[in-house]
Amino acid sequence: MGRPSAPLLDVDRITTAALTLVEESGGFTMPQLAKKLKVSPSSLYNHVSGRDEIVELLRGRAMSEVDMPEVGAPWREALAQIARGYRDSYGRYPRLIPLLTAQAVNSSAAFGMYNTMARILSEAGFVPADVLRIITVLDSYVLGSALDLAAPEAPWETSDEVGAEFRAALDTIARTAGTRAARSEDAFEFGLRALLAGLDPR
Amino acid sequence: MGRPSAPLLDVDRITTAALTLVEESGGFTMPQLAKKLKVSPSSLYNHVSGRDEIVELLRGRAMSEVDMPEVGAPWREALAQIARGYRDSYGRYPRLIPLLTAQAVNSSAAFGMYNTMARILSEAGFVPADVLRIITVLDSYVLGSALDLAAPEAPWETSDEVGAEFRAALDTIARTAGTRAARSEDAFEFGLRALLAGLDPR
Structure with a gap:
């Protein structure tokens, strides 16, 4: 039947x-x-x-939404563009992240991204040891930021144990960001800018 | 009996x-x-x-091994010291990380660390909105780096799909680092230095 x-x-x-x-x-x-x-x-x-x-x-x-930058973009902008797509793509599956970091990378999509990052950094003048360091650092920053993207609307509870300076910082969440995604995005862009500004070929 | x-x-x-x-x-x-x-x-x-x-x-x-810096240390050094202990402490329990980031912080040990970071940054002259951003950025970087600390000895498989520049970068692992912990530590310190160098009070 x-x-x-x-x-x-x-x-x-x-x-x-x-x-x-x-x-x-x-x-x-x-x-x-x-x-x-x-x-x-x-x-x-x-x-x-x-x-x-x-x-x-x-x-x-997890990598399906990582776009590669146009050839010829300035290296900091090209890396920032990869990092943004990488964070957004992994932010969809936060609990998957420790499973992926616990196993050696062996996927075509991932090799494609790392190859592109290594090429951009080499062309910018970084030596191979620094290329590896920067790829590792961006990986760590992006994966941690993807976890933050999945954090609660208010990532810290209200408590008597919150000191004056930290309280003042937390009070800015409602004023400057508004939504969970906006708070996380704002901090991610701030840190990405600081990190890339702190890097220079030797 | x-x-x-x-x-x-x-x-x-x-x-x-x-x-x-x-x-x-x-x-x-x-x-x-x-x-x-x-x-x-x-x-x-x-x-x-x-x-x-x-x-x-x-x-x-997870936070039990995070030491607080001495009062009066330069702010970048004080934050670096917290970040190191935080990474080492969380690196012991990688699969715990997404559970912790998915829930609002409500633990005395954690409030103690965030209060100290906020005080250091405020005294360094950062405005409250930037204090929150920098705390969030360091959190993301440290948690991603704790996951990297638990990564395999060789975090990328050998493959025909690895391009020339990425291959040159990977070949430096054996030469400059040697062990898994040394590779991860070296990259973590490199990125921490770059990130802190890229931050300045407005």
């Missing part, structure tokens, strides 16, 4: 289910993933080699 | 069990925690008000 209504298993459905598990619980195992997809664990291995490959598929998903 | 050997339930045991669950699976629920401690869920509520309070206890644990 008609064919089964469950959609066929494919890499895209496996990736989406893994992402849902990560956002719900902070992680995933292959048995949990099989249960979520209502398939046997062994059938997952017809599509992926294992958990590591799924983590790399998740990395590709 | 002697008393039961299971230790008494207390806040410290609850916090330790929650931390173990987070590091194993990326998160925790009250039923999982009760199961891990071999107690009924309701007995947890004799010691804590709920999951939010446990997350704040975990924040206190």
Whole structure:
């Protein structure tokens, strides 16, 4: 009486289910993933080699909205543009971040971004050791900022333990930013400008 | 025939069990925690008000190794010292980080650190809106760097997809750093210096 209504298993459905598990619980195992997809664990291995490959598929998903800058843009502006897209793209999946940083990068989308950053920095005159340092520093700043993007509207509770200077700082949230995204964005741009201003080829 | 050997339930045991669950699976629920401690869920509520309070206890644990600088140190050095302890302290528990950033801060240890940072920045001449921005930026940089501290020895796989400039950068890891902690530390100090150099009171 008609064919089964469950959609066929494919890499895209496996990736989406893994992402849902990560956002719900902070992680995933292959048995949990099989249960979520209502398939046997062994059938997952017809599509992926294992958990590591799924983590790399998740990395590709997290990077899907990172745009590369136009060739010829000044190096600070080109890096800022990559950093903005990278933060926005990862900010959609905050709980995925520690899973991605715990595993060595092995995804085409990620290599594409790192290759572009390395080329921009090399052409700006940075030596290879500094290229690696700056890529690492931007990575850390962007991933931390992506977590901040997912922070609550008021990231600090009201408390008697808040001192006068910190209170004055917190009081500016409502006045200058307004929304959660605006506060996070404003701080991100401020720090990105400071960081890039502090870098110069030796 | 002697008393039961299971230790008494207390806040410290609850916090330790929650931390173990987070590091194993990326998160925790009250039923999982009760199961891990071999107690009924309701007995947890004799010691804590709920999951939010446990997350704040975990924040206190994660901050336990952050030292405050001596009064009178130059502001950049004082902030760098806080940032170093903060990174090292959080680097022990990478999977805890997204849980902490997803909840508004409400822990004495954390308020102590933010109060100190706000006081240092105010005394250095920064206006309240910039005090908040710089605290947010340092938070993001430190938490991202704590994740990098937990990254694999070689954070990028060897691949044909690695371009010439990025390859040259990656080749410096073995030469200049050697160990995982040394690579991460070197980049962290480089970025911290650049970031603090890029900040000046208006």
